[in-house]
C-alpha cells in the first residue's frame with residue numbers, strides 16, 4: 001500500500017491511498033481462504049439468501065437445531081409421447097387408462113403428455129454432523145441426471161465434509177451417487193449406513209439367481225455401488241437412531257427393506273418419506289396407482305395408505321425424495337381414499 005501526502009493551496013493535508021492490484025488480490029485471497037476454512041469446519045458457507053439461480057438447486061430450512069438442505073439432483077422426464085401407462089405398474093390389475101392419467105395431471109396443472117420425476121437428496125447438519133440421505137442417480141454423461149455434486153457445490157457444501165451417508169433403499173436413483181464417474185467414492189470421509197433388511201434381500205445370491213432378467217441389472221448395480229466399502233459401511237436396524245435425532249422406520253413394499261425417517265429437533269418434527277410415493281400429482285392423489293418401481297405393489301399400497309392417513313391426521317411436515325423441489329409439504333385427505341400435497345411455504349431467510 002502506498003500513501004501519498006500532499007499539501008493543497010489552503011495548507012490542508014490531503015492523503016491519497018493507493019492499493020496496488022497485487023495487494024488487493026492477496027487480500028481477497030486471504031478472505032477466500034478464511035471462507036474456505038469455515039466451509040471445512042461447518043460444511044456450509046456463511047448463510048445468505050440464495051440467488052435466483054441457487055433457488056433452483058438447493059433449498060434450506062431450519063428445524064430447531066437442525067439445518068436441513070434439499071439438493072435438487074435432477075428433474076427427469078421419464079415418459080413422453082403420450083405413453084404414460086408405461087410408467088405405471090403393468091403387472092397387477094390396473095384400472096387406470098390413459099385418460100385418467102391425463103386428467104390427474106391436468107388437475108395439478110401439469111402437461112398431460114409427459115411425467116416428470118424429481119430427485120431430491122436431503123442434507124442435514126445435526127449436532128455438528130453433516131448427514132446426506134440418499135445420493136441420487138450418480139454421474140451421467142448426458143447431464144440429464146447426476147447434478148448432486150455441482151448443486152452441493154452451489155450450496156457451499158464440500159463432498160469431503162460429509163460425515164455420513166444414510167441410504168433409504170437400494171434403487172439406483174438413491175445409491176448410484178455414492179460413486180464418481182471413475183467409480184471412486186464420492187464422499188471419501190463419510191461412513192455409509194444401509195438398512196439391514198434391504199442388505200439382506202439384495203446381497204442374497206439366491207434372490208439374485210431367481211430374479212427375473214429385467215431385475216438382474218439392479219442386483220449387479222447394488223453390488224457395484226457398495227463394493228469394497230469395508231468398515232465404513234454398517235447396517236442399521238429400524239427404530240434405532242442412525243444420527244442425532246434421525247430415527248429410521250419401516251415402510252416396506254416399494255422395496256423389501258424400504259425405509260423412511262423421523263427427524264426430531266426440539267419440538268420440530270419432519271418425516272422423510274423416501275419413496276412411499278413417487279410424483280404426488282399422480283401417486284399421492286391416487287394411492288392405488290403404482291409406479292413401475294414398486295417391487296411388491298400390494299404391500300407398497302398398504303404402506304402408502306397407512307402412512308398418509310397418519311401424516312394427514314397428524315399434520316406432519318413431509319419430505320419426499322420425488323416431490324417437486326424443494327420437496328417439502330403437508331399431506332391432506334382429498335375425499336375418502338385419496339390425498340393431496342400442500343407444498344410448505346418457502347423459507348427465503350434462515
Ligand SMILES: [Zn+2]
Nearest residue numbers: 171173174275
Ligand atoms: Zn426413487
